[in-house]
Amino acid sequence: MTAVTKNKSYEGIVEDYTHEGMGIVKIDGYPVFLPDVLKGEKVEYKAVKVNSRYAFGKVTHVITPSANRRTPPCEYYFQCGGCQIQVMDDQAQADFKKQVVNQNINQQAGLDLKINDTVSGHPLYYRNKSQIPVQKIDGQVVMGFYKPRSHDIVNIEHCYIQKDVHNDIMLFIKDKLIEEETSIYDEKSHQGLLRHIAIRSNSDDSEIQVVFITNGKRNEFLSIVKALKEAYPNVKSIVQNINDEKTNVIFGKRSIVLLGHDFITDTLLGQSFKIRDRSFYQVNHAQTEKLYQIGLDMADLSGDETIIDTYSGIGTIGLAASDRVKKIIGIEVVDSAVEDAKENAKLNGIDNADYYLGKAEEVMPQLVKEGVSADVVFVDPPRKGCHNEFLDSLIKVNPEKIVYISCNPSTLQRDMKYLSENGFKATEVTPVDLFPQTKHIEAVTVLKRT
Numbered sequence: 001m002t003a004v005t006k007n008k009s010y011e012g013i014v015e016d017y018t019h020e021g022m023g024i025v026k027i028d029g030y031p032v033f034l035p036d037v038l039k040g041e042k043v044e045y046k047a048v049k050v051n052s053r054y055a056f057g058k059v060t061h062v063i064t065p066s067a068n069r070r071t072p073p074c075e076y077y078f079q080c081g082g083c084q085i086q087v088m089d090d091q092a093q094a095d096f097k098k099q100v101v102n103q104n105i106n107q108q109a110g111l112d113l114k115i116n117d118t119v120s121g122h123p124l125y126y127r128n129k130s131q132i133p134v135q136k137i138d139g140q141v142v143m144g145f146y147k148p149r150s151h152d153i154v155n156i157e158h159c160y161i162q163k164d165v166h167n168d169i170m171l172f173i174k175d176k177l178i179e180e181e182t183s184i185y186d187e188k189s190h191q192g193l194l195r196h197i198a199i200r201s202n203s204d205d206s207e208i209q210v211v212f213i214t215n216g217k218r219n220e221f222l223s224i225v226k227a228l229k230e231a232y233p234n235v236k237s238i239v240q241n242i243n244d245e246k247t248n249v250i251f252g253k254r255s256i257v258l259l260g261h262d263f264i265t266d267t268l269l270g271q272s273f274k275i276r277d278r279s280f281y282q283v284n285h286a287q288t289e290k291l292y293q294i295g296l297d298m299a300d301l302s303g304d305e306t307i308i309d310t311y312s313g314i315g316t317i318g319l320a321a322s323d324r325v326k327k328i329i330g331i332e333v334v335d336s337a338v339e340d341a342k343e344n345a346k347l348n349g350i351d352n353a354d355y356y357l358g359k360a361e362e363v364m365p366q367l368v369k370e371g372v373s374a375d376v377v378f379v380d381p382p383r384k385g386c387h388n389e390f391l392d393s394l395i396k397v398n399p400e401k402i403v404y405i406s407c408n409p410s411t412l413q414r415d416m417k418y419l420s421e422n423g424f425k426a427t428e429v430t431p432v433d434l435f436p437q438t439k440h441i442e443a444v445t446v447l448k449r450t
């Protein structure tokens with residue numbers, strides 16, 4: 001049993017951060033996690049949820065605020081689950097992200113690598129993709145983002161991390177939904193039509209896509225589509241995506257085009273990319289260019305290499321390297337993304353790229369069996385990181401360099417540890433902040449064959 005009592009007040013100094021961006025204070029070595037505090041601050045708090053090994057607390061007074069504390073720019077910050085670290089200024093956010101990468105790589109994985117300073121920038125109005133749930137509460141249409149760990153919406157008129165044109169379009173659509181008395185989906189009864197609005201824009205806002213995600217294929221959007229087209233000529237694509245499953249997954253499998261095409265086009269590191277409604281595309285354009293450039297610099301390509309772009313999505317990383325390589329092999333599990341990658345290669349006049357559809361952990365062993373070799377492999381998996389079968393086949397391909405881009409330091413450290421025990425060595429990791437104001441972290445490293 002701990003000596004900590006629920007609802008009793010304590011004082012403490014914030015010693016560290018969790019990877020969720022919470023501060024850690026200790027009572028005789030017993031950790032209490034506090035939201036919205038900065039390292040070094042002296043705070044008064046109550047323990048609100050007490051477990052045998054740790055507690056969660058609530059700050060009642062910041063006794064000695066950090067010089068890096070700031071008032072969150074967003075008025076919804078303390079209710080909305082979208083952002084977690086708005087009380088930190090830009091420097092404190094960069095330090096927090098560097099520290100989380102360091103904790104994972106050098107403490108958990110037991111490696112001894114240089115962790116570079118976080119590459120920061122574009123802290124506000126960066127998200128080029130918004131997925132906005134729609135609900136009807138007490139007869140009123142509400143649109144915004146979920147409260148933490150719930151599906152209750154905070155009704156939002158302005159989000160500081162989505163692009164401002166998304167704020168305008170969100171409010172425009174909301175007015176029209178009210179005017180048109182559009183049927184809104186109810187999660188509990190699984191009745192009603194409109195579930196989510198998704199908005200995606202390219203880097204100069206010259207092409208915007210709006211998606212109505214609906215429970216069933218009834219189309220109640222004709223007059224909204226017409227009004228959107230007139231008010232926003234840069235809305236080039238409007239799609240209805242059908243998701244009639246009882247699920248938390250936002251997009252369904254079928255889409256119907258209501259205006260233009262089912263894609264918009266963006267430019268990334270000098271190449272053009274078609275992006276369809278369901279394809280993965282990094283949400284922070286300016287920071288993504290920095291991230292990929294660092295990865296390409298780490299690869300240090302001379303023009304003679306064969307590269308494998310694993311988890312290739314719509315082909316971004318491999319195609320960005322196309323003028324410095326002999327051949328590109330891409331592997332991706334989503335069929336529409338593979339189609340996009342092939343089209344994107346054509347769009348950019350690139351004829352040295354082949355894409356394989358399938359799981360990296362199945363395709364890569366097959367490529368090994370066929371005797372495929374590569375000089376550099378780019379690895380950019382989802383948050384859960386790489387499967388062991390994939391890592392084993394990667395080790396068999398035996399490339400000179402592996403450039404690993406990760407959105408989860410915890411799985412990055414697990415995979416790096418495995419690769420470092422099997423003949424690949426890194427010397428440094430660079431965190432790049434693709435998700436300012438949030439706990440999320442991207443990091444890039446190169447492992448070289450020893």
Ligand SMILES: C[S@@+](CC[C@H](N)C(=O)[O-])C[C@H]1O[C@@H](n2cnc3c(N)ncnc32)[C@H](O)[C@@H]1O
Nearest residue numbers: 280311312313316332333334359360380381382
């Ligand atoms: C973090 S995204 C990176 C995409 C792309 N490299 C980019 O930067 O735009 C991860 C990609 O891996 C794909 N993916 C997820 N699991 C996979 C698997 N087991 N095998 C191959 N691809 C997978 C996803 O569909 C997604 O496109």
